[in-house]
Amino acid sequence: MTDRWTKAPRVAVVGGGLAGLAAACALAENGIQVTVFERRPYLGGRASSYQHPSTGEIVDNCQHVLLGCCTNLLDFYGRVGVQDKIRWYDHLTFLEPGGRASIIGSSALPAPLHTAPSFLKASCLSLMDKLSIAAAMAAVAPKIPRDRGESFLTWLRRYGQTDRAIDRFWKTLLVSALNEDVERVSVTYAAQVMRESFMKSATAGRMGVPTVPLTQLYDRAGDYIRSRGGEVRFRSGVQSFRAEFAGVKLLSAEGEEEFDFVIFAVPFDVLSRMLPQSTAADPLRQTLDRFETSPITGIHLWFDRQITELDHAVLLDRTIQWMFHKSKIQQRDSGNGGGSYVELVVSSSRSLVEKSRGEILDMAVAELRDFFPAVASANLVKGTVIKEVHATYSPRPGSDVYRPRTQTVWPRVYLAGDWTATGWPATMEGAVRSGYIAAESVAKVAGVSDAKYIVPDLPAAGFMRLFG
Numbered sequence: 480m481t482d483r484w485t486k487a488p489r490v491a492v493v494g495g496g497l498a499g500l501a502a503a504c505a506l507a508e509n510g511i512q513v514t515v516f517e518r519r520p521y522l523g524g525r526a527s528s529y530q531h532p533s534t535g536e537i538v539d540n541c542q543h544v545l546l547g548c549c550t551n552l553l554d555f556y557g558r559v560g561v562q563d564k565i566r567w568y569d570h571l572t573f574l575e576p577g578g579r580a581s582i583i584g585s586s587a588l589p590a591p592l593h594t595a596p597s598f599l600k601a602s603c604l605s606l607m608d609k610l611s612i613a614a615a616m617a618a619v620a621p622k623i624p625r626d627r628g629e630s631f632l633t634w635l636r637r638y639g640q641t642d643r644a645i646d647r648f649w650k651t652l653l654v655s656a657l658n659e660d661v662e663r664v665s666v667t668y669a670a671q672v673m674r675e676s677f678m679k680s681a682t683a684g685r686m687g688v689p690t691v692p693l694t695q696l697y698d699r700a701g702d703y704i705r706s707r708g709g710e711v712r713f714r715s716g717v718q719s720f721r722a723e724f725a726g727v728k729l730l731s732a733e734g735e736e737e738f739d740f741v742i743f744a745v746p747f748d749v750l751s752r753m754l755p756q757s758t759a760a761d762p763l764r765q766t767l768d769r770f771e772t773s774p775i776t777g778i779h780l781w782f783d784r785q786i787t788e789l790d791h792a793v794l795l796d797r798t799i800q801w802m803f804h805k806s807k808i809q810q811r812d813s814g815n816g817g818g819s820y821v822e823l824v825v826s827s828s829r830s831l832v833e834k835s836r837g838e839i840l841d842m843a844v845a846e847l848r849d850f851f852p853a854v855a856s857a858n859l860v861k862g863t864v865i866k867e868v869h870a871t872y873s874p875r876p877g878s879d880v881y882r883p884r885t886q887t888v889w890p891r892v893y894l895a896g897d898w899t900a901t902g903w904p905a906t907m908e909g910a911v912r913s914g915y916i917a918a919e920s921v922a923k924v925a926g927v928s929d930a931k932y933i934v935p936d937l938p939a940a941g942f943m944r945l946f947g
């Protein structure tokens with residue numbers, strides 16, 4: 480600390496999701512006194528688990544996966560000591576209705592050709608589909624195209640993609656990665672996902688799946704903060720703030736409290752409601768009004784017997800998009816003596832928002848039977864549907880320009896969250912990046928001149944090194 484701060488500055492972090500936790504952990508590591516305000520009784524925000532009231536089971540609000548290119552998320556996991564709770568997979572199984580499988584994974588060939596042998600063998604795509612996909616990949620290999628307002632679907636058509644390549648390859652991978660339909664996704668984000676994760680190196684494209692319920696991962700961040708002199712306050716919703724010359728006053732149910740700095744790591748709509756009714760706040764309020772959201776639906780099913788040996792699979796040509804075999808991945812008893820607990824995920828699930836839980840369960844079990852014949856003879860012991868109607872912000876063409884930076888018009892107020900300007904889509908990696916960016920800014924103002932929390936991207940491998 481510099482002389483200006485004779486004692487450690489007090490920093491409030493509002494929001495105990497990944498962005499807030501990443502910021503709080505980084506600051507606590509540097510001896511800054513941190514207080515996390517979290518409205519709920521647990522940590523993790525949109526990536527959390529809880530005991531589900533009607534099933535009695537501990538469920539994730541939705542399956543979360545990460546990729547090897549999530550360098551900041553992995554740094555955060557390392558910092559709080561949960562990196563061994565992630566299982567890594569270097570292949571994906573694409574299932575067609577009827578059960579035919581295509582396994583796409585990496586080989587010893589140099590990037591971006593490392594997936595080529597399995598891709599060429601994949602029976603879910605024809606030779607024409609594969610040639611068109613290869614041409615589109617070649618276009619983004621040297622450089623991610625700029626966002627010129629064009630949707631990714633228009634771009635795909637311009638690059639001659641076949642209908643099946645769009646449905647079975649591009650939609651499958653990008654709708655789940657970006658939680659938005661390809662006709663509503665910016666070209667830049669779509670190309671970034673393909674280039675940074677699937678083309679850059681075999682390590683970048685590995686898929687990581689937590690082996691424990693999500694809140695077990697993020698509770699450890701709470702322990703980390705407390706063991707470094709910080710505080711985590713649950714059921715502590717902040718209502719509004721007043722930025723003053725010498726500090727920031729936070730108003731919560733507990734009353735008013737002053738801090739030297741505040742990082743708001745709450746969703747954009749929550750922040751909008753907290754902003755002061757002053758003209759200084761108007762530009763930010765107008766910016767926040769421009770965001771739109773997209774839903775994700777998780778369907779949790781408990782069967783009385785095993786329905787598949789697979790840990791996970793991509794499901795083609797149906798409403799349900801992914802299957803995660805949670806009882807196998809988490810090595811937990813499914814609660815019914817040798818049965819299976821699976822979660823099905825539908826991203827960008829607008830078509831399900833108005834449907835009843837019963838309708839969704841019936842549809843899901845019927846569709847699952849098309850991929851796994853064992854479902855026909857299995858009994859569904861229980862099931863539930865978790866709809867996250869405002870799961871993530873929609874990465875539409877042109878949306879990047881209005882994502883705000885961490886600095887605000889108030890010198891002691893900073894922003895974090897997956898919707899802020901990180902260059903990443905709304906993901907756990909984007910959230911952690913935003914938290915690290917905010918923490919770096921606060922730490923520097925607080926006198927930690929060498930504060931550097933952001934971790935560089937993975938280096939390109941193989942032929943991708945030609946492009947950097």
Ligand SMILES: Cc1cc2nc3c(=O)[nH]c(=O)nc-3n(C[C@H](O)[C@H](O)[C@H](O)COP(=O)(O)OP(=O)(O)OC[C@H]3O[C@@H](n4cnc5c(N)ncnc54)[C@H](O)[C@@H]3O)c2cc1C
Pocket residue numbers: 493494495496497498499516517518519522523524525526540541542543544545715716717718744745746749775776867869870871895896897898905906907908909910
């Ligand atoms: C269904 C679903 C599936 C997803 N799947 C994936 C995936 O597979 N991979 C991936 O990388 N990402 C995935 N994401 C995205 C990822 O979960 C988010 O990008 C990330 O968790 C956002 O973190 P955050 O900290 O920015 O926001 P949040 O997690 O929303 O955190 C904000 C926190 O602020 C708290 N809060 C709100 N109001 C107040 C208040 N007034 N006072 C105090 N606290 C308050 C909230 O309770 C919350 O804990 C998924 C998201 C959803 C919803």
